[in-house]
Amino acid sequence: MWIRMLTAMLAGTLLLIALLSANAEYRLFMPGLLEGAVLTVEITLLGAVLAVFMALIAALAKLYGPLPIRWLSTTYIEIFRGTSALVQLFWLYFVLPQFGVFLDAFVVAVLALGLNIGAYGAEVVRGAIVSVARGQWEASIALNMSKAQMLRRIILPQAFTAMIPPWGNLFIELVKSTSLVSLITLADLTFKAQQMNQSTLKTVPVFTLVLLMYLAISLTVTIGMRLLEQRASRGLTRGRVA
Amino acid sequence: MNDMPMVRFENVSKRYGALTVLDNLNLDIGRGEKVSIIGPSGSGKTTVLRMLMTLEAINDGVLWVDGEPMTHMMQNGKLVPATTKHIRRIRAKIGMVFQSFNLFPHMTAMGNCIEAPITVLGLKRSEAEERAAELLDMVGLSAKKDHYPSQLSGGQQQRVAIARALAMRPKIMLFDEVTSALDPELVGEVLQVIRKIGREHDLTMLMVTHQMGFAKEFSDRVCFFYQGKICEQGSPAEIFGNPKNERTRQFLNAVLEAG
Numbered sequence: 007m008w009i010r011m012l013t014a015m016l017a018g019t020l021l022l023i024a025l026l027s028a029n030a031e032y033r034l035f036m037p038g039l040l041e042g043a044v045l046t047v048e049i050t051l052l053g054a055v056l057a058v059f060m061a062l063i064a065a066l067a068k069l070y071g072p073l074p075i076r077w078l079s080t081t082y083i084e085i086f087r088g089t090s091a092l093v094q095l096f097w098l099y100f101v102l103p104q105f106g107v108f109l110d111a112f113v114v115a116v117l118a119l120g121l122n123i124g125a126y127g128a129e130v131v132r133g134a135i136v137s138v139a140r141g142q143w144e145a146s147i148a149l150n151m152s153k154a155q156m157l158r159r160i161i162l163p164q165a166f167t168a169m170i171p172p173w174g175n176l177f178i179e180l181v182k183s184t185s186l187v188s189l190i191t192l193a194d195l196t197f198k199a200q201q202m203n204q205s206t207l208k209t210v211p212v213f214t215l216v217l218l219m220y221l222a223i224s225l226t227v228t229i230g231m232r233l234l235e236q237r238a239s240r241g242l243t244r245g246r247v248a
Numbered sequence: 249m250n251d252m253p254m255v256r257f258e259n260v261s262k263r264y265g266a267l268t269v270l271d272n273l274n275l276d277i278g279r280g281e282k283v284s285i286i287g288p289s290g291s292g293k294t295t296v297l298r299m300l301m302t303l304e305a306i307n308d309g310v311l312w313v314d315g316e317p318m319t320h321m322m323q324n325g326k327l328v329p330a331t332t333k334h335i336r337r338i339r340a341k342i343g344m345v346f347q348s349f350n351l352f353p354h355m356t357a358m359g360n361c362i363e364a365p366i367t368v369l370g371l372k373r374s375e376a377e378e379r380a381a382e383l384l385d386m387v388g389l390s391a392k393k394d395h396y397p398s399q400l401s402g403g404q405q406q407r408v409a410i411a412r413a414l415a416m417r418p419k420i421m422l423f424d425e426v427t428s429a430l431d432p433e434l435v436g437e438v439l440q441v442i443r444k445i446g447r448e449h450d451l452t453m454l455m456v457t458h459q460m461g462f463a464k465e466f467s468d469r470v471c472f473f474y475q476g477k478i479c480e481q482g483s484p485a486e487i488f489g490n491p492k493n494e495r496t497r498q499f500l501n502a503v504l505e506a507g
Contacts, residue, residue, distance in 0.1 A: 141350035149343075150340050150368050150416065160363075
């Protein structure tokens with residue numbers, strides 16, 4: 007039911023964009039904005055992949071690594087959660103070149119946002135692992151599994167279900183923070199909007215379309231996560247397992 | 249080596265901070281012997297099983313399994329604390345069934361029974377499935393092999409858990425209050441399965457139980473635990489028919505009255 011509601015909302019948003027672009031004043035901006043939207047989606051997708059990867063590694067390192075690795079992981083998490091994503095972007099884009107490291111703006115965008123969201127995600131992953139019932143660990147020990155086998159086959163698959171909803175939140179956060187990349191010269195949705203607004207001063211059409219496009223992207227993410235959640239919890243009904 | 253008992257607790261103690269749960273326990277379990285552990289809650293009886301399954305570390309003493317130390321290993325003629333590798337080699341001989349079943353909720357009954365044989369023992373999938381099918385048949389659940397734990401009753405879940413443990417071909421089986429979480433009408437089916445494996449498999453069995461009738465009929469020996477020590481032990485006839493210790497008598501009276 008939830009998914010049907012979200013799908014209706016997404017359809018409504020897309021319909022509204024289509025209706026508005028029937029008007030010549032709006033249609034004018036569509037090609038440029040769509041171009042920006044593609045970049046926004048690309049950065050979101052790659053950033054999300056990096057974030058999930060970093061979160062898994064950082065969480066496992068923090069939980070089960072030897073002391074130096076735990077330190078390293080905690081340092082990563084606290085630095086990237088504790089400082090502003092914008093400053094992280096600037097640092098990678100404007101400061102690193104001072105030390106002779108030149109990175110492409112697109113690479114910096116994916117790196118900074120992926121590492122940033124990954125730091126939040128690490129805590130999500132850690133929490134989900136810790137929340138798996140103790141009896142599951144004990145049963146795995148009784149079956150003589152190694153620690154790696156337990157994690158891979160028993161604990162992580164169950165933790166996975168628990169971490170889908172909070173990851174949904176983080177991915178939407180990621181979609182929105184991609185607007186920061188307009189400040190390091192990348193022509194994303196926000197960048198395009200500002201550019202068009204400055205050259206035409208048509209504030210209402212430009213920012214209305216941009217708003218609706220961000221909403222459409224976020225709704226797509228939410229629906230995807232809901233579907234994933236449904237799939238993952240199939241056969242799993244918590245509570246019956248005393 | 250065959251003169252050694254299957255399990256030996258040698259001066260084993262377990263403490264949580266200032267609280268002593270088990271105090272200098274010495275207990276031998278013979279090969280193929282069926283031993284029931286009874287006693288009031290907090291007497292340390294579950295801890296005995298959990299230490300043997302390596303779910304709890306011991307503070308003092310040595311645990312021997314099948315003639316070898318498990319918590320320790322021999323090095324230059326001396327016992328030193330065991331490595332994980334050593335513990336896993338010995339632990340392969342032990343299986344355990346829990347009060348709360350602890351089935352893997354994301355796997356079917358069949359999936360639960362083939363998981364460890366494949367990942368731990370390295371069996372081929374077909375071999376593991378054959379073995380599991382036999383065991384699920386033995387516990388009377390062939391028809392439920394594709395069900396998830398959430399689709400099974402407590403008694404059925406516990407029978408799957410027994411099949412899962414047996415699929416690893418242990419020499420020793422531990423049963424930790426395996427009927428305590430079940431509705432009364434489901435207790436019988438689980439006890440029936442335990443009786444059957446007692447008859448058909450050459451297993452050493454150690455069980456913590458509140459089912460006095462079952463302990464009496466099934467076990468070769470009954471140990472009564474009280475405050476972290478074995479207060480009295482003997483044949484079921486001795487313990488239930490003619491308990492010598494005052495504590496044992498009080499406990500049995502209280503349990504039988506309630507039951």
